[in-house]
Amino acid sequence: MVSETIELRGHIIDSLILPKVLDQILTRGANFKIREIKIGKKRADQSFARIEVSAETSDTLDELVLRLRQHGAEVAERSDAQLAKAPANGVFPHDFYVTTNQQTFVRFDGKEIEVRPAMMDSAIAVDRKKRSARAVKFFDVKKGDEIVVGHQGVRVVPVQRATSHTDVFQFISTTIAADEPKSAVIRELARELERARTTKGKIAIVGGPAIVRTGAGERLARLIELGYVQRLFAGNAFAAYDIERALFGTSLGMDSEQAFPGGGHENHMRAINIIRECGGIAAAVEKKILTSGVMHACVRYHVDIVLTGSIRDEGPIPGVTTDIVEAQKIMRDKLADVTHALLLGTVQHSLAVAAMLAPTVKTVCVDIDPTAVARAVEHQPFQSIGLVTDVEPFLRELTDCVASSETAGAPLTRKK
């Protein structure tokens, strides 16, 4: 979707030029937003309208604007973005422009350049020599960097909602409540993941400990085995409980095979100790000490694991990044080529990842807490589905769907 701002001046109301221009925009499949309008008060007074015109392609837009120029529309003069120098390392100038995760362009020397990457809650640093603009976080900025201030010369191009329904994500930010049926959506989602796998999309799982504690870890491990997961983002606890379950059959002492589990709180401490002793998760897999579970599947099927620490962690397990700023950098880096994100049973981790996702990433958030679901999907207004449910039945049904189509079709060997 591309847009251009046009201006109309003159007796555009009496001459019906304004309605004519608006009608022409719509009849050519484009859209408009009236940004400003001033109607002349006296009969001889002229009127003014500033209209943002948006179309699917730049060719359509150019052709349309050319036609509108015949009726007096003038392309609004655009001004360059204003820049100010960062006063110190890690400090932005006052009134710095705060980015969204939408595609953004800044104008300088009369030309527009795209801000890369499209990253939320950042500032925009412009390099005049390289003619480049990048989104920068606090830790990226150096004293004297030129940072965009104010809104002038900044253009945001929101991801547009698709007009035809071709897959489960084409609905606008759908949330399925706890008491609504989910099977049809999960089936559709399974088809979408199959398409993603075929087209070499990158699927990321953001997982909370609830996956392991509810006994859904085996389902997730199965998804990994079938080649549906390329990245795993989790915390120290997720890994610890998963490894505890693999080594001792419990997670935080609970045995999901028993109807009323209890006891065994020390198991997770022992599990962490074993991994520390091995020198890491991969090493434990290598030594055949860790032989099942999600972490094991990740190592065997070459899933990128991004483990980050939190204040409550024990250990941590080797490989967990405990420096928050460093963890943010790694997460951003590992999310750059992700096409699908499944945020499963974790509020804080899901929100952190959702804020880093490009608006084009198709996102599913599953949580028992409706507020957590609502907060996560609001970052992705056009490409997200929220399901308010326990994560275990979700993963069970999803895995069954993809596994059944796997046995129905020609099985693929994905073991590497």
Added chain:
Amino acid sequence: MRELLLCPPDHYGIEYEINPWMSRARGAEAAVAQEQWKGLYETLSKLDCKIQLIAPQPKLPDMVFTANAGLTVGKKFIPSNFRHKERAGEAPHFAKWMEEHGYEISWLPSNLYFEGEGDALFGGDALFCGYKFRSDIQSHRAVADMLGCLVISVELVDPRFYHLDTCFCPLPDGAAVWFPAAFDEYGQRAIREHVRELIDVRPEEAAHFSCNAIVLDRDIVLPEGAPALVASLKDRGYRCHELPMTEFLKAGGACKCLTMFMPQREG
């Protein structure tokens, strides 16, 4: 008494083709054109008006169509910026003449095409302006700025009626004669909203440039070939003077195109 500017057709001829009426192959009969122009001059002379003549210039055959010289309001003259280079040479001659006769010359920016009274006609307190084939709509805004009046811009859609004065003629009683199909839908609506009463011209009569009429109070000078319109105008109490205009029609002009009001409206 109204004052009119005319230009004798000494150099008139079809020397280029800049509208669908013109055909160099067919050409215009010089002697017949002279005779028809004299007929117009004599008819106007007998009516309540004063005629001024500008000297025709060689290689500017369309200078005879003085309506396109510019727009005169009060003592202000806005010269045309012709779209076609074939006619651009007329502008300095008209501007010089007007200046010598005491008019203040107000040039439009040179990038805005505007073809004078041919595309700008007062009806009531509004100045109706045609655009697309010859004048740009952007020029209308500049004219509105200069004159401080309401300008109704209407799009012309039939290339045969490439100037407003070929399809629209306001009358002093607040009505107007028009050929609606020459305008787009929005132009038609805008005219309907700003003109008290409209007299539709039949397509076959419009093709004789019946709308290209000079209105001098109760006298209307128009080309032959519009019996229905003439009957309608007579019913409204106008005296119609029908003149042969065949040779000028070959260039896409008729009575009104051959005259410019000085001024069209008092300032």
